[in-house]
Amino acid sequence: MRRASLASSVGRLGRFGLAFPIAAAVIVALMPWLGLGLTIQRELQLAAIYALIVAGFNIGYGYGGQLALGQVAVFAGGAYVTAILYNHGVTELTIAIVASVAFAGLLGLITGLPGLRFADWSLALVAFFLVLLIPNITDLLSAQTGGVIGIPGIQGPTLFGQALSAKAFYVVTIVVSALVLLLYRNLVKSRYGNGLLVLRHGQALARSVGLSPYRLRLSAYLWSALPAGLAGAFYAYFSSYIQAGVFDFSLVTLMLAASALGGTRSIWAAPIACAILVVGPDQVAAFDKYSVLAYGVLLMVVGVGFAAGLAGVGDTALARFSGRLRPRSQAADVASDGAAGAGRSDSPDPLAIAGASLSTRGVSKAFGGVRALCEVDFDARQGEITAIIGANGAGKTTLLNAISGLIPLDSGEVRLGEEVISRLAADRIARAGVSRTFQTPQVPDTLSVLDVAASSRISRRRLPSVEVGLRSPRYWKVQRQDLLRARAALAFVGLEHDEQLPAVALPLGRRRILEVARSIAAEPAAVLFDEPAAGLDQEALESLAAVLRKLRDERATVVLIEHNVRFVMDVADTVYVMELGSVIASGPPEVVRRDEAVIASYLGHRHAAPEGPAAEVREPAKVGDGD
Numbered sequence: 001m002r003r004a005s006l007a008s009s010v011g012r013l014g015r016f017g018l019a020f021p022i023a024a025a026v027i028v029a030l031m032p033w034l035g036l037g038l039t040i041q042r043e044l045q046l047a048a049i050y051a052l053i054v055a056g057f058n059i060g061y062g063y064g065g066q067l068a069l070g071q072v073a074v075f076a077g078g079a080y081v082t083a084i085l086y087n088h089g090v091t092e093l094t095i096a097i098v099a100s101v102a103f104a105g106l107l108g109l110i111t112g113l114p115g116l117r118f119a120d121w122s123l124a125l126v127a128f129f130l131v132l133l134i135p136n137i138t139d140l141l142s143a144q145t146g147g148v149i150g151i152p153g154i155q156g157p158t159l160f161g162q163a164l165s166a167k168a169f170y171v172v173t174i175v176v177s178a179l180v181l182l183l184y185r186n187l188v189k190s191r192y193g194n195g196l197l198v199l200r201h202g203q204a205l206a207r208s209v210g211l212s213p214y215r216l217r218l219s220a221y222l223w224s225a226l227p228a229g230l231a232g233a234f235y236a237y238f239s240s241y242i243q244a245g246v247f248d249f250s251l252v253t254l255m256l257a258a259s260a261l262g263g264t265r266s267i268w269a270a271p272i273a274c275a276i277l278v279v280g281p282d283q284v285a286a287f288d289k290y291s292v293l294a295y296g297v298l299l300m301v302v303g304v305g306f307a308a309g310l311a312g313v314g315d316t317a318l319a320r321f322s323g324r325l326r327p328r329s330q331a332a333d334v335a336s337d338g339a340a341g342a343g344r345s346d347s348p349d350p351l352a353i354a355g356a357s358l359s360t361r362g363v364s365k366a367f368g369g370v371r372a373l374c375e376v377d378f379d380a381r382q383g384e385i386t387a388i389i390g391a392n393g394a395g396k397t398t399l400l401n402a403i404s405g406l407i408p409l410d411s412g413e414v415r416l417g418e419e420v421i422s423r424l425a426a427d428r429i430a431r432a433g434v435s436r437t438f439q440t441p442q443v444p445d446t447l448s449v450l451d452v453a454a455s456s457r458i459s460r461r462r463l464p465s466v467e468v469g470l471r472s473p474r475y476w477k478v479q480r481q482d483l484l485r486a487r488a489a490l491a492f493v494g495l496e497h498d499e500q501l502p503a504v505a506l507p508l509g510r511r512r513i514l515e516v517a518r519s520i521a522a523e524p525a526a527v528l529f530d531e532p533a534a535g536l537d538q539e540a541l542e543s544l545a546a547v548l549r550k551l552r553d554e555r556a557t558v559v560l561i562e563h564n565v566r567f568v569m570d571v572a573d574t575v576y577v578m579e580l581g582s583v584i585a586s587g588p589p590e591v592v593r594r595d596e597a598v599i600a601s602y603l604g605h606r607h608a609a610p611e612g613p614a615a616e617v618r619e620p621a622k623v624g625d626g627d
Contacts, residue, residue: 384574
């Protein structure tokens with residue numbers, strides 16, 4: 001009952017949250033017929049144009065974590081493309097939009113391909129120089145761009161052959177901007193947006209759930225550029241005069257200030273912030289002289305006072321109004337679109353964990369002159385828990401990283417079932433069916449428990465981004481399947497009552513269990529656990545052991561790396577012992593703990609307990625660093 005009540009409350013808040021911006025866009029579009037003055041009308045129109053640029057910046061930076069300021073250069077390119085078309089007799093707005101957006105995509109691709117190959121700052125520098133080069137490029141192409149003088153005399157456009165009046169052009173600008181913002185809102189409130197947040201948390205985590213960091217970052221960069229090109233097309237007809245001096249760092253600072261004021265992870269707040277920063281300064285005659293200083297002060301105030309911007313303030317107000325923490329999950333977004341039934345199920349579908357054998361043959365890896373892995377042969381069978389133990393530096397985590405593709409092998413091969421996966425990239429290995437956890441729980445601080453569990457399914461049955469943004473029927477089908485599987489995984493590990501909590505609010509033990517849920521939500525062929533018992537108390541250890549046994553009972557293939565020898569001997573079916581990158585013993589727990597080589601190198605005679613139960617074996621002292 002409590003969960004049903006919560007879902008109902010989320011749905012009401014979500015539907016209000018989606019209906020409000022749509023209603024606001026309709027009202028703003030009708031303002032000229034409601035007595036809106038020409039000056040305010042033009043200011044709102046300019047704010048809508050700027051909001052497109054800010055929305056693009058937010059998807060690139062707020063979600064993708066890419067500090068790329070090149071949207072202003074793309075904006076300038078879109079404006080010049082439209083102006084040049086006008087000078088050649090092409091006044092059709094749809095043609096100008098298509099050409100400007102195509103130019104934006106091309107420029108984004110040209111600058112993104114090399115910039116994203118290197119560190120994040122290289123992309124920021126590329127974008128920085130793009131803005132600096134605008135006057136030089138326009139001067140070089142002065143025959144088309146007018147050089148320093150620019151392109152004056154751009155009159156109103158036509159739409160489908162019909163000339164647009166000032167009022168009609170205003171309405172088209174508002175409506176198109178609102179539709180693009182809605183598409184972008186849908187894009188970020190989906191598995192794509194969650195994928196960007198996963199990538200922002202770390203590339204290793206992104207690869208482990210089947211995402212290619214480079215391709216995802218490039219797509220985010222392209223999506224961030226496209227609305228700037230569209231904004232340029234509208235701006236050319238809005239201003240009637242294009243000149244390079246308009247597209248300077250004062251405009252860059254304005255975009256940054258608007259993004260910070262509205263909230264870098266909000267799409268709907270972008271037009272509100274732009275309206276504040278466009279309408280307000282126009283009331284102060286001397287503002288242009290001190291604009292950069294004013295925007296800089298605003299950025300500092302927002303950063304210190306309310307880092308989440310107006311969107312964060314609105315979320316807090318809604319949370320207080322509802323009397324409970326407002327969920328930030330995909331389930332809430334399903335409800336907000338009026339389709340809560342698509343993401344809810346009284347009884348989640350059972351997980352289909354079809355395990356497959358996992359083996360390595362002759363696996364070796366060296367870092368410089370240090371041999372981390374030396375001809376390692378390893379077998380994990382379906383329906384068994386296979387554990388790997390050894391002192392720190394023995395090569396356990398290195399072996400796991402080699403299996404999951406996070407480090408390349410020097411020699412040897414890894415097989416999943418009959419397929420050789422050792423030559424695949426990490427994201428392809430994850431998509432092939434290898435899932436894993438990490439020594440330190442990798443839980444993005446921006447996702448709910450449910451979203452974290454569902455994030456392992458982002459790379460399954462991929463959909464085109466446009467289809468996601470338009471909310472096609474196929475999108476709803478995939479969304480429903482993702483949520484059902486994620487809920488089934490949470491129920492499997494006992495976290496079903498925490499699904500709407502922020503994931504970082506969970507204590508360490510439950511965050512580790514959440515990583516298990518994320519791993520099995522993908523319905524993998526093999527699950528790799530890297531020290532899941534580290535830092536857990538006895539109650540959490542018992543919960544973890546119960547989950548591992550349930551996975552075994554479901555015929556999953558489980559690989560466990562752990563220092564807690566008592567825990568390993570209690571749950572494992574087969575134990576491998578490593579020392580200095582090599583396997584020195586393997587077999588059932590009761591055999592391994594009596595092995596003289598294992599006793600000498602790791603357990604010690606007083607910990608071997610040759611006649612006692614496995615529970616009597618205690619963890620030896622850890623020595624050194626590494627895995």
